Amino acid sequence: MEMMVTQLIQVLTTDIKLPQALKTVGFIKRMQLFSDVELRMVFLQARDVFLRNSLQAIPTTETVNFVSPPPPLLFFFLHPNCR
Numbered sequence: 130m131e132m133m134v135t136q137l138i139q140v141l142t143t144d145i146k147l148p149q150a151l152k153t154v155g156f157i158k159r160m161q162l163f164s165d166v167e168l169r170m171v172f173l174q175a176r177d178v179f180l181r182n183s184l185q186a187i188p189t190t191e192t193v194n195f196v197s198p199p200p201p202l203l204f205f206f207l208h209p210n211c212r
Contacts, residue, residue: 134162141175144183 140153154172157163163171 130160130162134160138171138175141172142178142182144179 137157
């Protein structure tokens with residue numbers, strides 16, 4: 130049972146959609162291992178792990194790659210010499 134709870138909590142640390150998260154929390158709640166407050170804390174801690182991992186996966190160097198030039202047609206209309 131302990132291994133199953135660990136696996137369910139592990140699911141909450143991944144990129145899941147809301148319906149899957151609600152099902153997972155429902156399964157954990159039915160096991161009656163945590164109080165409501167403890168279950169809320171488990172959920173928030175697991176989602177915090179996911180968010181922190183997602184933020185760490187974003188590269189912080191070479192920010193030039195994230196800024197793309199405007200499309201040529203837009204550049205044509207915005208550039209003062211093209212009017």
